[in-house]
Amino acid sequence: MRASAAVTVGLGATAAVAVAALVTTAGDNPVGAALSMAVPAEYKKLIEDAGNTCPEVSPNLLAALLTQESGFNPDAKSPVGAQGIAQFMPSTWETHGIDGNGDGKRDVSDPADAIPSASKYLCTIAEDVKDVPGNKQNNMLAAYNAGSGAVRKYGGVPPYKETQNYVRSISALANQSSGGKSATTKQAATAINTAKAMIGMPYSWGGGNADGPSKGTCCSPRGRSGASITGFDCSGLSLYAYAKAGINLPRTAAQQYAASEPVKPGKVRPGDLVFYGDSATNIHHVGIYVGGGWMIDAPRPGTKVRYSPLDSMTDLYAVTRPVSRNSKEI
Template identity: 50%
Template structure:
């Protein structure tokens, strides 16, 4: 539930196309208009999370490393039992239990209808994910587990977490953190262990992660410090990453999809492999890189930042996979 600023606290309680093996696609996100969604910690299929909630969670999970899909689901369940009409005794509203005062500052228009509606789950879940990440940044220098500290800040406020150097000694906050972490672990989709990344893939992954949080730039060269024309688009990110490992990839997705060798099944993915989505007349319009642990890094679209998202989000969108290392 969101105690809000009034209390000085934050929130509480395969075919062949042009010779490349292609897989079925059910949608996707091109390099200029990719849809958002979330890092490892995808939600088990048998977890009691409604489909419409899963869809909204997958759209916004992964805005920062702490905010996994399973964590968002557990947090929403703890806050409201997925009830968008919930109202707490202290006035917190909606599925994410924002206090009106906090919503006024942190509310989001998650569905693009021009209205920030505290009771609209599309808006509230977008705001919850973003606010979680804001709090994670606020308490990033506090010792301890960054996810625990983020959740404690959501419940008791970032100031309290900073004051106490970690989770405050409030029984409600300690229970809040413990219960959400336990439920998130229970609901998290198990990820098959990856083979250790080869030296080349490890270098590529490390290089790609240096661009995390930087703004997308269509046609950008993806050169540090990743500003202006040095920003990254989807294919310049993968090219830059593999260049750090001594592999010279082509510049565009249309050409990168022909590099290396085809990966025939998602179960055969190795860290560093490229995943392509969004079919276009010249070939795939979007690319990301599998970094292991059920996670994919990509530069999504104008107005968004380089991010890590769950492989579970990518699966229905993948039209080709390539091993390039």
């Protein structure tokens, strides 16, 4: 199979071949009956098996948590020391990590251990906060993020903005309907026009949300901070553009890839999202395709939102289409 001409215009030969192969791979990863959200194929069975450990945990909820925590990256490390695909702190892993694959080791970087450990830990937390008023699943997620003590102290999800957003994001992603509809051409046009209006806006690491440009956070892999810069990073821009089109996307590029619908060769159109990385678990950039081999993106610290050729990065991984889904609000 070859990539659509609409994608390959302006691409170097290596990138064009990569698009043809990788978009086909993405399109061949069907969602099973137990999951209504896309997950990397290598983790699908692990999540389906571990996602039935207790009544409060489902495969979708577990997949949504892993999307939020690491974007399915088994090598993820946070600034505060959390590790692996489920972002266990070392002390928590020491207590709750299990040898999920029976190889005699408990390895936080091995998804075969970390995914069932995350489910077991969620079930332990659910039992710990079972007498707290309110939605049991929300309380469990809040405890995973902020600790059981905080949930018991406040009688439910604590009044921490980070924790409240964490619970809301995972619940919305986990509860999305499998009958979601791909973005229409009208929605795609709205997203493109919204992104065009932001051309020239500064890049801000962690910047941008559904309401528009915002100050970001610290720090990028190279230590750049967006805390004093109002603007967008790559996924903040796509999130904002599609929010204006009535589609809610998760926050990070890896999460947006997991929550979108892969586009097959010959079907790519303006408004689709273009992702860069060497695997589904290691996506580092997203842009909004506008046609003719170009996208609108927020490339990196020190730049501004702009038009970029698709071959401006050599590791073009896949093209997806945002999906409008029915979600239950918490």
